[in-house]
Amino acid sequence: MRSYTLLAAAKINLYLEIVGSRPDGFHELIMVMQSVSLCDRITVRSIGVDEIRVRCDHPLVPADETNLAYKAAALVMSQYPGAMAKLGGVEITIEKQIPVGAGLAGGSSNAAAVLVGLDLLWNLGLTQSELQELGAELGSDIPFCVSGGTAIATGRGEQLDALPGIDNLHLVIAKYESEFVSTPWAYKTYRAEYGDTYVTDAKGWQERQAQVRSGEMVRAVARRDAIAVGQHLCNDFEKIVLEAHPKTAALKATMADLGGLGTLMSGSGPSVFTLAGSEAEAKELATKLRTALPDSDLGVWTAQFLPSGVQLVS
Numbered sequence: 342m343r344s345y346t347l348l349a350a351a352k353i354n355l356y357l358e359i360v361g362s363r364p365d366g367f368h369e370l371i372m373v374m375q376s377v378s379l380c381d382r383i384t385v386r387s388i389g390v391d392e393i394r395v396r397c398d399h400p401l402v403p404a405d406e407t408n409l410a411y412k413a414a415a416l417v418m419s420q421y422p423g424a425m426a427k428l429g430g431v432e433i434t435i436e437k438q439i440p441v442g443a444g445l446a447g448g449s450s451n452a453a454a455v456l457v458g459l460d461l462l463w464n465l466g467l468t469q470s471e472l473q474e475l476g477a478e479l480g481s482d483i484p485f486c487v488s489g490g491t492a493i494a495t496g497r498g499e500q501l502d503a504l505p506g507i508d509n510l511h512l513v514i515a516k517y518e519s520e521f522v523s524t525p526w527a528y529k530t531y532r533a534e535y536g537d538t539y540v541t542d543a544k545g546w547q548e549r550q551a552q553v554r555s556g557e558m559v560r561a562v563a564r565r566d567a568i569a570v571g572q573h574l575c576n577d578f579e580k581i582v583l584e585a586h587p588k589t590a591a592l593k594a595t596m597a598d599l600g601g602l603g604t605l606m607s608g609s610g611p612s613v614f615t616l617a618g619s620e621a622e623a624k625e626l627a628t629k630l631r632t633a634l635p636d637s638d639l640g641v642w643t644a645q646f647l648p649s650g651v652q653l654v655s
């Protein structure tokens with residue numbers, strides 16, 4: 342039976358600005374996204390029966406049709422029904438490294454890897470943009486996870502423009518195991534607290550009046566200026582998530598005090614990262630962090646920027 346194993350990279354947001362809300366219920370965003378080398382391992386394997394099976398080694402991740410990896414396979418199957426009939430069903434095995442519900446797009450990255458893996462397994466010959474269009478039907482972060490690297494994402498996050506990759510940037514990522522943030526809660530709370538800073542236009546679109554400038558971050562990335570990237574880190578979700586999660590707020594303050602190029606919460610949190618100029622510096626920061634916060638439920642990882650989102654291993 343044929344199988345493919347792929348690495349699905351986590352993403353961090355170097356910049357996340359909620360610029361408005363849309364009549365379709367989504368928010369209008371400007372984000373700078375970056376793939377990092379904290380990866381789940383995804384194997385797609387042909388099986389003799391016409392079904393989709395999911396196995397996952399993480400207790401908090403459902404191994405049923407609610408798993409985003411399952412949804413990705415079901416979507417491909419519905420679009421290309423002949424492929425499964427000819428080549429059989431698929432068993433998807435997920436080996437988790439990316440913390441769950443952490444703002445690191447773990448589920449989205451798994452779905453992206455399944456799209457890429459099934460394209461190979463079922464000989465579909467899809468282009469990257471066709472895979473991204475499929476991904477956009479399942480979640481706003483999935484198109485980025487398919488291509489990965491460094492990109493500016495607009496719209497609800499699905500409109501992507503690649504940015505030059507920043508090599509040699511490393512980071513420390515930390516998250517309390519006991520802390521979770523639901524992304525829908527984060528949007529709802531942000532809207533409740535900051536919705537009155539939006540103005541409504543004739544088409545019902547609401548835009549925030551005072552906009553943060555994403556241009557500075559894009560210029561810093563384009564110049565591959567790691568120091569400027571660290572200086573222009575920005576995440577609108579910090580305002581509400583850190584207030585509701587004092588433990589994560591204290592984690593961010595501790596990480597920022599350790600040095601490094603800059604510290605930010607990723608996505609809707611609660612994971613927090615600090616950028617570092619080298620692998621040695623990232624490891625040193627991680628050691629300092631473990632010493633400063635010896636709590637047994639604090640997960641600490643070191644990683645580096647990656648130029649792609651999904652990588653074929655075998």
Ligand code: ATP
Binds near residue numbers: 410442446608610
């Ligand atoms: P995002 O940053 O895209 O909002 P996240 O990193 O905060 O996502 P995930 O790790 O993707 O969060 O998990 C969010 C929820 O999705 C969890 O409650 C989890 O049970 C569910 N889920 C479904 N499929 C997966 C998957 N393959 N991997 C991880 N979580 C999954």
